[in-house]
Amino acid sequence: MKGIVYEGPNKLSYQDVPDVSPKQGEVKLRVKACGICGSDVHGYLGLTGRRLEPMMMGHEFAGEVVELGAGVTGRQIGEKVAVYPVDFCGECEMCKKGDVHLCLNKRAFGVLDVDGAFAEYICVPEKCCFTVKDNVPYAIGSLMEPLAVSYRGVGHAGDLSGKNVLLVGTGTIGLLALACVKMKNPRKIFVSDLSDSRLEVARSMGADVLINPSKQDFKEIIMANTDGKGVDVAIEAVGATPTVQQAMSALAFGGTAVWIGNNKPMVEINMQEIVTRELTVHGSFLYGYEEFKTVVSLLNEGKLNVAPLISKEITLAQAPDYFYKLAHDPGELIKVVVVDS
CATH class of the missing domain: 3.40.50.720 (NAD(P)-binding Rossmann-like Domain)
Incomplete structure (x- = not known):
């Protein structure tokens, strides 16, 4: 499969990367839309220390379920989902309090050395998936994460x-x-x-x-x-x-x-x-699991007008060029979303 690999400050490449297979409790998604976050751009510039090369960024994403891992019972092939981009343990003190976004053992997709969704496919835990209605475009589905913030x-x-x-x-x-x-x-x-x-x-x-x-x-x-x-x-x-x-x-x-x-x-x-x-x-910082769940419901119900802020939809192959543009000459671009072509 293809992906966008961060190889160091100011270095992104569109290349072949190893395919992925779902583990126990995971689903494999075809990534249909992934937004470029400001933190991704800062990571690309090497300013944050939160992108450890080589890795693939991307934490604002929605996709189509294409494969079910062992033990997955609540998802269906072909289902459209938005992803809560934090794999939390469910067992630590913070998780037991309900603050899974502060999980002491969390893995955040597209952060540090954990690969994210600037790729054709990604595997994520079933618990991180939320159903998106058919009438909600995938690009809108990718806005769930910043919307929760x-x-x-x-x-x-x-x-x-x-x-x-x-x-x-x-x-x-x-x-x-x-x-x-x-x-x-x-x-x-x-x-x-x-x-x-x-x-x-x-x-x-x-x-x-x-x-x-x-x-x-x-x-x-x-x-x-x-x-x-x-x-x-x-x-x-x-x-x-x-x-x-x-x-x-x-x-x-x-x-x-x-x-x-x-x-x-x-x-x-x-x-x-x-x-x-x-x-x-x-x-105010980040968001919790329940807040993410709430904004998915609000968008599914058509209660939020968010489409106007999407400035540009691009292909995965175009992403390196747009990272450079967003870092050095963004102009009037607000939200750029990588979509499956």
Whole structure:
């Protein structure tokens, strides 16, 4: 079979790789769609230490069941599935608490030395597979993983009915957070970003007020649209000082910020503003098994509008070129998905 092998910083090759066979409790999938994550791009550049060559990346994927391993009873040949990309032990302290994403013995597909889904086939545990309805395209199915990240983050904000909500950043996670916010019946959704084209994608996904702070007065627009109070909730999906400061400055007294962005290890904020205005800050990281299960159900039920953020569908053979492009000249690309040709 063919795969995309990471051979070191800035080195990816499309080549023949050993075929795979399902072990006890596993299914073999023909990979039908796999998204290129920002962490994959950083791994390709050799910046994270979380890609150990030689290996194949890819953890945002959906596929078709083509073979059943011994002991598999809950899957059928031809079934369409999205994959929870963490093989958890089910026996450690964290698993027994229900926090399988924090499993002490976990293997994450496409991370470190564990091969992922930038290949024609992959074998995964049956327990990691979730049925995707026939009317949901495979490319949409590949969005389950980042969608679960956003869903968890938005969940920290609680009930959003009738509230004013700001989203800062229109990358994949920010736009998927927008889809989750839209589902929760807010009063008004504000979106801020430096890219006008990405803001238009946000508009197509239901944003009410678009702000490009390089061209507009951010604070003035927020206050004019909230009766001078500020927003109730601000979701930061970049992870850098300017955007964190922007999100915090927009909050009303007693407001809540959710930080999903994870770009810089240190940011500078006005602590006195948080203390004297009694603001709440929630950090959010990854997602759990149940959250993944929930977002699959929501997409199966057609409750989330996520298709607009897919910028490009490419073949497996094109992946090395697009990794280079995403790393050095992404332009207006948001989510690039490798699909089975």
